[in-house]
Amino acid sequence: MSEDQKNNSFILGLIIGSSMATVVTLLLSPRNGSENRQVLKKTAQALPEMAQDLSSSLEVNRHRLSQSALKKWDNTLNRLKVAIAAGIEASQNQSNLDDK
Secondary structure (H helix, E strand, O other), X not given: OOHHHHHHHHHHHHHHHHHHHHXXXXXXXXXXXXXXXXXXXXXXXXXXXXXXHHXXXXXXXXXXHHHHHHHHHHHHHHHHHHHHHHHHHHHHHHHHHHHO
16 A cells, blocks of 8 residues: 555544544534534534645645656656667577577
8 A cells, every 4th residue: 555545544544533433422422502503603613724734635645646656657658668679679689699
């Protein structure tokens, strides 16, 4: 598993775990309904900022992944060019040996 996939899995697990913890906490909370509603209201107000932070993190990870994929593609392309050049040279050398 690549580092970017691990980061994305961690972020997803963090979000799911936080959501589950919030629900369980509300269900088992010793506070009354109006206090819980106030807590929920504050949490709901913070959600857009949290979503923006998550979006920024995902964008950074996407960019990092794109750069990594391009670098790997370039490395593969360079290795392929070297292999083709070696194959052509070997073929020419064999052809020269056969002509003698």
